[in-house]
Amino acid sequence: MTGDAINWIALLGRLVPSARHPRARAAAARALLRSGWTPPAPAARMRAVERGLRIAFPDAGDAAVREMARRHARSMVSFGLARAVLECGTREEVVDFCARRVEVAGGEHLRAARDHAGPVIFFSAHYGLPALACLRIGLELAGHKRVNTFYARPEDNAANAGYQELMEKVLPDVNTLPGDGRAVKAGLQALRRGEALTMQPDVYDNRDGTAMLVPFLGRLTFAMGGTAFFALRGKAMLVPVYCYDTGRGRFQARFDAPLPHPDTGNLDDDVYALTARIFASMEAQIRAVPEHWAYWESLPGRLLADVRLPPSPAPELWRDAFRSLSTRCRASLPGAEGFLSELEARLAAPELHP
């Protein structure tokens, strides 16, 4: 009997994305969302998610990792259903959903951003439902600041199909910026006008040499400095926000305190330092509640696999780790042996080993 029920629900779940009538699709998605039901995830996918989780939580036991992966699968279904509710509902229904089903934590930071005279950048990871956070921000800031939102075109990221339509349906004043060269100019202009920008900086897996490598989940990850660059050049308040499922179709949008801007006098160093802070903020949230991060499956490809950062600030651990990294890099760096030898000699100088 239970099996039959599960099969029927699974069938209904499959019908949800393809239902022709959007109202029926929204109602079905809403019902499934409230039921808390999760279909079983494919085993290969679960294994890939577990691999990612083991990198971030090397000390967690097998059972704990499996449980995290199971919760992750449930979270991804929940966000898919919530997206369906948002995309298929009328504007009034979506506004009602945002008001009644999304609880705001850290409201003082949201209010401070709203009342801030200058520009504001809200950033999130691909964590939970960033679109819902953006909608809530847009509704809260209405009449105070115009919201500009960066997103990857659906041609580049199929998961973004319907994002622009959703934003424009609910927030009549919103400016959607597909991430390309023109969007960078438009983003800087928006900041100059004192408006708000929403971004998700954890999207990049860019190995073409323009990416920087910042600490993330105990390794180094490829990161683009765009968010930090915007914040520094636009002198914008930089507010982290994470919107995630708290169960049975309810969500929490959590706003953290704005990140302080570094000021070393060198823009490159400041961009790096602020990007590292952004990723540290995302890491803290991801470590605290890991199941809502969308990229566990692809985490190994986003990290520099063979660089493990020492877990403590003990200088000898960092020296040893650097020596090992430098040895591995020599093979791919013909012509840089002189620099590496000189650096190792400087690091081994007696005055560094009191």
Place this chain on the structure above:
Amino acid sequence: MHATSPSGRPLRRPLRLAPLLLESLARARVLRRAPELPALAAPGAETIARALGVDMQAARALAARAARHQREVLLDPRRAGPAAALRRLRRETAAGALPAPAPDARATVLALPLTRAAVALVAGVARSGRTLRVLRTVASEACLRPFLPADGDARLCTAAELLAHARAARSGGATYVTFPEHYLAGGGASRRVSFLGGEHLFSILEAVLLARGARLLAADVEEGARAPRLRECPVGLASGTLAAGELDAVVGWVAGCAQRVIAADPAELLTWGAVERHSAEAVLRARVVSLGSLQGFLRAWKAEGAGLPDEVYGWSVAELERLRAAARAGQGGAA
């Protein structure tokens, strides 16, 4: 030949098919249970499409066949043992089999793209008891190790060991096997060559062995043919040493042979993943990423407050930035 019952009568058709069915099931089970054997990067359809100028549908079909061949070569020796795996390999590659070279007083270098036919050839030479040195790469280790008998004089070795063996007096009659399409030499021992629609880096190892008196044979496919044959390098050396032009000519000839073999039957190549990694562009990208990883590590070290002196940090980050900028511009950025 039909399978027979214990009494010697031919089995009825469904029963005759039973051993085949059981073998297929066993193979499928092994493939399912051990999907992640020693890594050969999966062939990427985009790489194949770009390299051969075929459409994506054809490239995907080729990639799927190449992936199946990879898994079979990796799994068969572990499942059925090396002897049975070699028999099967010979059966399946009969049409494109590479003949073993006749013994020669000189050392013989075989430059072979790592295909199923190359695996069968190397396994055959290894079993013949000849002195055999096979260049060790991740792919050759994974594909060939099970076929090298423990008690013979056949082994995998690095390029340096191979050159040292060739220098020694005992090298006469030895066979050296190299894999020009996927072996990447470090320290400037490579040349840029036009290969499969892009610029690739090819090692000068074969040319150096030729200069040391070995005869150089490469798998090649004649125009209009499909099956590869071994051809001797036509580049004659004016002296016992290599002039720059001669070196380039040998490397270019080796690359041309490899390209023709791969283009004749792309699904036979077991190292498509490496073809992408060894493009000049990918090598440059790897260099920029390596420099970036050093830079990222030093910055993380500094931010952690873990005893990295300011002057060492400032000097190293500035040097790394200079090297990265040079590498991005494609200059190599020698320090």
